[in-house]
Amino acid sequence: MTSADTSAPTTPTRYSPLHQAHVDAGASFTDFAGWQMPVRYSSDLAEHHAVRTAAGIFDLSHMAEIVVAGPDAGAFLDYALAGKLSAIELLQAKYSLILNEAGGIIDDIVVYRTNENEYLVVANAGNRFQAFEALSARSARFDVSVVDQSDDVALIAVQGPNSRAILEATEGLEVDGELSALKYYRALGGTYRDGTVLIARTGYTGEDGFELYVDVPDAAALWDALVVAGKAHGLVPAGLASRDTLRLEAGMPLYGHELNTSTYPAQAGLGRVVSLAKDTDFIGRAASEEGPSADARVLVGLVSAGKRAGRADYEIFPSADATEAAGVITSGALSPTLGFPIAMAYVAPALAQLGTEVFVDVRGSRIPATVTSLPFYKRQK
């Protein structure tokens, strides 16, 4: 038996400040962008279901935190990013993109306005340096500082319907406001012990939940306090394997799968993230206005019957006997919540219509699949 999962570390191995807690909890580890991160603690499926029905706690300390501060911070981000960040309110979050001049995606990010003239840019671990370098290079003519604080900041996510109750029960966590009144994509300041914490109602699972940005020295104690508070609420530690199936069900793109430097936001269904209504120039604007060519592949959802899932890099054909591929899967799995195979795929525009039947080449057999809208799963509010 051999496994198709052959990820090999390419950079010196890094460990999360929460590494010992994961070892103690019996985690299996995987390399993710040079970091040894928990892939699962006991069971991917159990962790997935816990997040959908109770709560899960994730270590996301490998993600990158870049602080942009100065009088021009808003104007700078309007120029450096695809969205209009100057327009967001204090403690509001916004999903955005760092584009290259050709309109391709260098990274997808979440930006928080942490002060009048200060923003926190959260980038993918694998794009830490690309994101930082792009922002730094673009900052030259602005009165702004761009500082990579990734090594000083840990990130813990608590996701699932019981998340709020768990945060409210966490010993030592003080929030400057009411979590019950905190809206999606909004944040509150707070403290844990003597350190500051940013508590955001954001996530990557399709459930209600929170992400907590905490200084590295306080991170392990905060993790433990959350786990203790979560005991009565069904909280389990959850690894990257469940995070991947959760975000896939929620139709959320993953950089390196659905997004890359040669993909236009419009192809990925992210046209709305590119603010062409902005009255100022931004990197990638001209290319975005032109848009992808008419025959560029577009991102769709696919569902199929049975249990055999199409997976990343499997080709898509317009018919059972077609010889020329007209698409490719970028993420796919047997959906733990829905019980049938789901996938995100780039297909030729002619196949992108909802309801179109296509065929996935699953290791030599053509499995029929139907184009469907994203997300696959939407929580009941």
Added chain:
Amino acid sequence: MADKTELHYTAEHEWVLVDGDTATVGITAYAAEKLGDVVFVELPAVGSDVASGTVVGEIESTKSVGELFAPVNGTVSAINDAVVDSPELVNSDPFGEGWLIKVSFTELPSFLSYAEYSALVGE
């Protein structure tokens, strides 16, 4: 559950229990752990001839796909229907209820011993 130290092993992370002219085949706990939760198992048809070292089935987890290799030349005499219906048996009892196929053979190749396999996976 079979005594792990008495089983034969392959470098493809399979175990083989030999009883007369029948080899019972499964994947090791190490392999099951590496795969994660197994959600789909495809096994060869009973009566089909298999050649040692060739792919005869698939074991899919939420994360990845593993291939089942025939460890011997022979004919598939039985498959584990229980594991087809409940693939999680591969995780919960890889050396027992999670067995995959039985192959009747005339000749055995050389296998790894428990000690050799343990050394291979570093455990």
